[in-house]
Amino acid sequence: MKKMTYRIALCATAALVLVLGCSKKHEDFPDPLGVSAPQKVMNLSVTNPQLFDYDLDWDIGDPGTVEYYRVYWSLDGFQFAMGADSVLTTSVSFAAPLPVAAFGVTVVSDEFVEGAMVTAEVP
């Protein structure tokens, strides 16, 4: 019984040594990325001149900080998928294979940070 107790103590101690020996330390907190959230587009409007064809138009406060825009589309109004990347203008025509419920536009800033999406439902 005494030997068993010492064996258990030995195993527990070995486990403790293992845990302590293999431990890493929390260190080197990284520097900030030094970027800021980009602005949002304003006055996003969607028109539907023909079946499955959509015209999108929006405004931007300071175009100087915009690298490009991204356009997203959604069939149900909730799940969005990217429809067009690297859009350089503030209006775009979009031909979808299915009827689209809503569009979304985001700004990718000149620091390559993508901002919050602004959405508009298809009328």
Add this chain to the structure above:
Amino acid sequence: MRPILAALAALMILGTAAPAMAVGDTVNLIFNALLPGRGQAQRGLYTKAVVLGGVTVAGYVGLYASQINYNRSVEQYDDEKDTWESYRLSLSNGVPVSAFDITTTGTRMQDSWNQADHRYNVRNAFIGVLAVTYTLNLIDLLLSEKQTGELSDPDQEPSMMIGRTRDGFMVYRTIHF
């Protein structure tokens, strides 16, 4: 800190191996120093032995548990930090990163850092408890008188004696009138 912990654990291992070794007075003292409460129990001071032994066991259990918790926090922090650094690399390569992802990862990384910092302090507190317990145990062992069976007053007769007979022992009790 790690070498101290390793040394402490190594001393514990040596302590657990005590019964297998030849035990002299000095060696016995060393093992008693390594296992708080052992020496006190040998001298019959069971309350002190239970307190010292209990605090030591609780200290080791707490140290073990807090170290595991700390390791988990560090792993979580490292994951968030890796994600953060991958964002930095993406941005420098012109690959867009969502502002929402940057904010979320930054918050998680800060939280896991704070948690790791807190758990690190808890773990160190357990190390401190063990260090104090071992120190108190050592002081108690060094200051305690060795139990030799000698009387403090040589003129006083012992109230009870054990004598050896040809085929056993005999207990004598002296009664004074």
